[in-house]
Each structure stands twice: as structure tokens, then as C-alpha cells.
Amino acid sequence: MGTACHVRGAKDVLTEMEKKLGIKEGETTPDLAVTLETVGCVGCCALAPVATVNDQELYGELSPGMVEDIIATTRSEHGTHV
């Protein structure tokens, strides 16, 4: 939610994540698989808006339409049931 991500649509991406996960920012899914958090900046502003998963994978130039695929990829690679 840093400046670069904010001006390039981070709020819309966050809203879509909240919708798809069924939780709000700062909350954890009922099965404890996913916690959705926001941060100020991850240092990759040129790729804004950006999201990370477990501080390992980084997704850049996000749009709301990419959220479903990211959740599916996270589910398959990390064995989560989101």
C-alpha cells in the first residue's frame, strides 16, 4: 500500500483479494491457511502494484483479474485450502 502501489491500483487488488478469500485485511481464513496483510512498500516499486506470498514469491504489475490465479497457485504450491 505504498505510494507507487497505491497510485497504480493496489486498493482494487486488495478488495478483490478480500472478496476471493472471504476475509478482510488483517484477518486469517477460518482454516488458518491464509492471513492477508498489507505493508507500506516491499522495495519493488517499478513493478507496482506488488504482492508477496510468504515473503518468497513476488507478483508484480497486479490487476484484480490476476487475483484468482494467484490464490489458485498458492493453494497448489503451498497445500493451502483457500
Ligand code: FES
Ligand atoms: S510502493 Fe509497492 S513496492 Fe514500493
